[in-house]
Amino acid sequence: MMCSPVAVRYWVIFCLFIPMFSSSILTCPPCKCTLTKANCSNLDLMEVPQLPVTIRTLDLSNNRLGNLSSRTFRNVSSHIETLKLSHNFINDIDRDTFNDSVNLVNLDLSDNRFSSPTKVFRALAATKLQLLDLSNTSLHFSNFSTLKLLSSVPIRTLNLQDNSLKVLDGSLKNSCPNLQKLILTGNFIRKISFSDVQYKLKELYIDENVLTEVPSFCLKESYTTAALPALRTLSISANLMTSLRHLNHSKLCVQNIETLLMDNNHFFRISENAFTGFPKLRTLSLNMINTKRLIIHQTAFNSTSLQNLTLGTIQKIFTVSDNMFDYCGNLSSLTLAGVSFYKWPLQKMRKLFSSLLKLKHLTLFNSQISLIPTHFLPNVQNLVYLDARKNFLSSWQSVAFKNATALKTLILSYNHITHLNESFLPTFLWKQIEILDLAFNPFDCSCELYWFRKWLNKNSYKVKTYPKVYFCKSPSKYKDRMLSNYNPSYRECHPLPTLTIALISCACVLVFLAVLAVILYRNRWHIKYYIYLLRAKQGYKQIPGDDRFVYDAFVAYNSTDRIWVISKLKEFLEAQHNMKLCLHERDFSAGRLIIDNIIENIQLSRKVILILTDEFAKSQWCQFETLMAQNRFFEQGASSLVLVMLEDVSSRHLNGPLSLLLQSMTYIEWSKDPAGNEMFWGKLLESLQ
Numbered sequence: 046m047m048c049s050p051v052a053v054r055y056w057v058i059f060c061l062f063i064p065m066f067s068s069s070i071l072t073c074p075p076c077k078c079t080l081t082k083a084n085c086s087n088l089d090l091m092e093v094p095q096l097p098v099t100i101r102t103l104d105l106s107n108n109r110l111g112n113l114s115s116r117t118f119r120n121v122s123s124h125i126e127t128l129k130l131s132h133n134f135i136n137d138i139d140r141d142t143f144n145d146s147v148n149l150v151n152l153d154l155s156d157n158r159f160s161s162p163t164k165v166f167r168a169l170a171a172t173k174l175q176l177l178d179l180s181n182t183s184l185h186f187s188n189f190s191t192l193k194l195l196s197s198v199p200i201r202t203l204n205l206q207d208n209s210l211k212v213l214d215g216s217l218k219n220s221c222p223n224l225q226k227l228i229l230t231g232n233f234i235r236k237i238s239f240s241d242v243q244y245k246l247k248e249l250y251i252d253e254n255v256l257t258e259v260p261s262f263c264l265k266e267s268y269t270t271a272a273l274p275a276l277r278t279l280s281i282s283a284n285l286m287t288s289l290r291h292l293n294h295s296k297l298c299v300q301n302i303e304t305l306l307m308d309n310n311h312f313f314r315i316s317e318n319a320f321t322g323f324p325k326l327r328t329l330s331l332n333m334i335n336t337k338r339l340i341i342h343q344t345a346f347n348s349t350s351l352q353n354l355t356l357g358t359i360q361k362i363f364t365v366s367d368n369m370f371d372y373c374g375n376l377s378s379l380t381l382a383g384v385s386f387y388k389w390p391l392q393k394m395r396k397l398f399s400s401l402l403k404l405k406h407l408t409l410f411n412s413q414i415s416l417i418p419t420h421f422l423p424n425v426q427n428l429v430y431l432d433a434r435k436n437f438l439s440s441w442q443s444v445a446f447k448n449a450t451a452l453k454t455l456i457l458s459y460n461h462i463t464h465l466n467e468s469f470l471p472t473f474l475w476k477q478i479e480i481l482d483l484a485f486n487p488f489d490c491s492c493e494l495y496w497f498r499k500w501l502n503k504n505s506y507k508v509k510t511y512p513k514v515y516f517c518k519s520p521s522k523y524k525d526r527m528l529s530n531y532n533p534s535y536r537e538c539h540p541l542p543t544l545t546i547a548l549i550s551c552a553c554v555l556v557f558l559a560v561l562a563v564i565l566y567r568n569r570w571h572i573k574y575y576i577y578l579l580r581a582k583q584g585y586k587q588i589p590g591d592d593r594f595v596y597d598a599f600v601a602y603n604s605t606d607r608i609w610v611i612s613k614l615k616e617f618l619e620a621q622h623n624m625k626l627c628l629h630e631r632d633f634s635a636g637r638l639i640i641d642n643i644i645e646n647i648q649l650s651r652k653v654i655l656i657l658t659d660e661f662a663k664s665q666w667c668q669f670e671t672l673m674a675q676n677r678f679f680e681q682g683a684s685s686l687v688l689v690m691l692e693d694v695s696s697r698h699l700n701g702p703l704s705l706l707l708q709s710m711t712y713i714e715w716s717k718d719p720a721g722n723e724m725f726w727g728k729l730l731e732s733l734q
């Protein structure tokens with residue numbers, strides 16, 4: 046059944062169409078569409094174009110749609126789920142505009158200028174919206190009850206950023222019963238209070254308003270009942286708060302808050318047990334505190350739950366006492382920005398961090414640190430991330446990181462590091478480190494940086510911003526050039542010591558002499574020969590007259606052929622034909638150099654007979670004799686030489702002079718058979734005449 050042709054055909058069709066549907070671009074001019082998304086933004090549209098029914102997400106932001114009515118979306122199917130109408134010059138929305146948009150859950154109406162909030166809310170009252178963005182829409186109301194029109198809409202996230210809200214009062218429970226996230230950033234809120242309990246709101250953002258004190262999250266006129274019992278995240282950064290006093294009163298109303306962000310306020314005092322009212326507080330941020338002087342009580346951060354703490358200033362560097370973190374031993378991440386450690390002795394530094402046994406992430410930004418002290422953390426082996434940018438660090442001992450076995454990120458940008466070598470970090474850390482940031486340090490591009498520069502060549506992937514923001518500050522040759530341009534060779538930075546140079550030179554000279562000796566030895570015959578030639582030229586008699594010859598022929602032969610020479614050649618020429626031969630074993634005078642014997646005797650001979658065999662060709666003396674014979678050949682012509690080929694000489698053994706002679710003149714070949722034999726002696730005799 047499974048494999049019936051019909052089933053197969055369906056499978057084929059199915060497989061062909063699935064990819065087409067999921068990736069193809071549909072045509073829907075002037076927009077860009079995929080199967081479910083249409084992007085019609087930035088087209089100056091005044092009405093909504095015809096769109097495929099499959100579209101679920103429609104972006105119409107930055108157009109000129111103007112006031113909305115039910116007609117506006119006639120071309121759009123009721124399947125739309127996400128609709129972006131940001132910046133469309135909408136002032137008004139007709140009540141029935143979204144009547145057909147039954148599937149709409151996410152609506153963005155930001156950057157329009159609504160004339161009346163009630164008219165907007167009335168138009169949205171019947172929708173099923175979960176996400177509504179009304180930021181920058183000139184809305185202004187002061188009573189949460191205005192939102193009551195939305196009470197049957199299941200909104201979970203409402204963005205009211207950048208409007209003109211001032212005071213917010215009343216019942217959030219009745220107005221938005223399902224709201225989980227409310228964004229009120231960028232308004233003019235001075236005061237916020239709730240008149241009944243909203244059980245679902247988890248996140249509240251009231252950044253960039255004008256709160257002068259921490260708002261109360263208790264029910265009106267009560268200090269015991271929380272209005273927002275589910276609140277987990279509260280962000281009240283960039284307000285005008287100077288004191289955390291109110292937290293004390295609201296103690297019981299903020300029990301579940303885990304994240305409290307209060308950056309960029311004007312606190313001048315963080316008093317004792319300031320956050321003990323937040324038993325679940327995990328993340329606290331007090332960054333960019335905007336006061337000249339800040340007093341932090343010793344127990345200010347008394348909290349067993351606190352894990353992430355950020356404390357910083359934008360105005361002036363401020364000093365802290367060394368017992369500030371004594372009561373928050375569960376901190377795993379600590380960021381201090383603009384907290385001065387100027388001239389802190391090691392002991393004090395150790396005291397400050399002594400109770401932070403679980404610290405994994407540490408940032409000491411702009412803290413006037415000039416030394417990374419050893420043992421500065423009680424459990425440095427837990428440290429994963431260390432950021433000490435913008436300090437006065439120029440060097441440290443690798444012992445400081447000896448136990449930092451978990452460290453993966455090390456940020457030391459904007460410090461005073463001029464050079465850096467292998468010994469700055471333990472070997473394992475150079476390998477293990479995943480992110481190393483040393484940007485904007487005044488590197489001295491000299492050989493002291495050689496090792497690091499080579500390390501960079503292989504590990505630049507660990508150095509995120511390299512080579513862009515790495516510059517040399519000195520020497521003048523490289524000033525303000527990029528560090529990557531400084532790339533010295535090994536020799537440039539490792540000049541040899543004089544002794545080594547001396548030894549190497551000696552060795553070179555010795556090797557040279559040895560090579561020379563070998564060459565001279567190997568060519569000693571040629572050399573002697575050329576010396577002889579030189580001597581001969583200098584006035585020595587060239588060709589002796591006939592009467593000066595002592596011998597009829599000089600026989601050059603190898604000793605292995607002596608039997609033939611003595612028994613055959615000597616017998617034939619001396620005994621039978623009365624000729625006088627010069628045979629080295631008989632006629633060379635003892636007590637003289639062989640070479641002189643050869644030279645002299647060849648000169649005293651009328652002809653030179655070379656007895657050619659393999660052994661002859663191989664022998665050094667015979668080679669010399671051949672050389673002499675060749676000279677004779679050039680001086681007196683072929684007739685002064687007789688070549689006797691006693692056996693075939695293998696071409697392997699034919700050296701230059703010999704092969705030249707063989708090529709340029711005929712030779713007499715020895716043959717054993719009687720007829721050839723006779724011819725041989727005849728020819729020999731003839732050539733000796």
Ligand SMILES: *[C@@H]1O[C@H](CO)[C@@H](O)[C@H](O)[C@H]1NC(C)=O
Binds near residue numbers: 093094117119
């Ligand atoms: C619907 O789309 C067509 C073509 O895109 C356009 O001509 C027409 O005016 C649109 N209707 C409305 C009500 O916007």
Ligand SMILES: *[C@@H]1O[C@H](CO)[C@@H](O)[C@H](O)[C@H]1NC(C)=O
Binds near residue numbers: 111
């Ligand atoms: C849009 O609505 C506003 C307020 O209701 C009105 O003043 C304006 O004239 C309307 N604009 C158009 C083009 O209808």
Ligand SMILES: *[C@@H]1O[C@H](CO)[C@@H](O)[C@H](O)[C@H]1NC(C)=O
Binds near residue numbers: 155157158
């Ligand atoms: C607010 O919306 C107006 C248009 O209504 C726009 O010109 C302005 O840039 C927006 N402001 C912000 C901060 O986005």
Ligand SMILES: *[C@@H]1O[C@H](CO)[C@@H](O)[C@H](O)[C@H]1NC(C)=O
Binds near residue numbers: 188189190214215
């Ligand atoms: C908010 O409005 C409701 C009903 O409109 C009203 O009962 C309540 O008193 C108002 N609250 C404030 C503080 O004005």
Ligand SMILES: *[C@@H]1O[C@H](CO)[C@@H](O)[C@H](O)[C@H]1NC(C)=O
Binds near residue numbers: 318
């Ligand atoms: C805040 O509460 C602490 C005790 O938790 C108390 O010592 C302190 O005086 C209170 N501060 C104010 C301003 O009420």
Ligand SMILES: *[C@@H]1O[C@H](CO)[C@@H](O)[C@H](O)[C@H]1NC(C)=O
Binds near residue numbers: 318344347348372
């Ligand atoms: C720290 O806070 C706890 C309650 O969270 C309190 O019992 C304790 O006394 C406080 N410690 C100091 C030193 O104030």
Ligand SMILES: *[C@@H]1O[C@H](CO)[C@@H](O)[C@H](O)[C@H]1NC(C)=O
Binds near residue numbers: 374375
């Ligand atoms: C750390 O937290 C646990 C419970 O989460 C708590 O029991 C312990 O006392 C805390 N330690 C410190 C040093 O605050």
Ligand SMILES: *[C@@H]1O[C@H](CO)[C@@H](O)[C@H](O)[C@H]1NC(C)=O
Binds near residue numbers: 444
């Ligand atoms: C490293 O750890 C060992 C053992 O825990 C300890 O004895 C030593 O003092 C530590 N060294 C540094 C520099 O922290």
Ligand SMILES: *[C@@H]1O[C@H](CO)[C@@H](O)[C@H](O)[C@H]1NC(C)=O
Binds near residue numbers: 440467
């Ligand atoms: C590394 O630099 C330090 C500090 O300048 C220096 O004392 C040390 O000798 C250098 N180590 C090497 C191996 O060059």
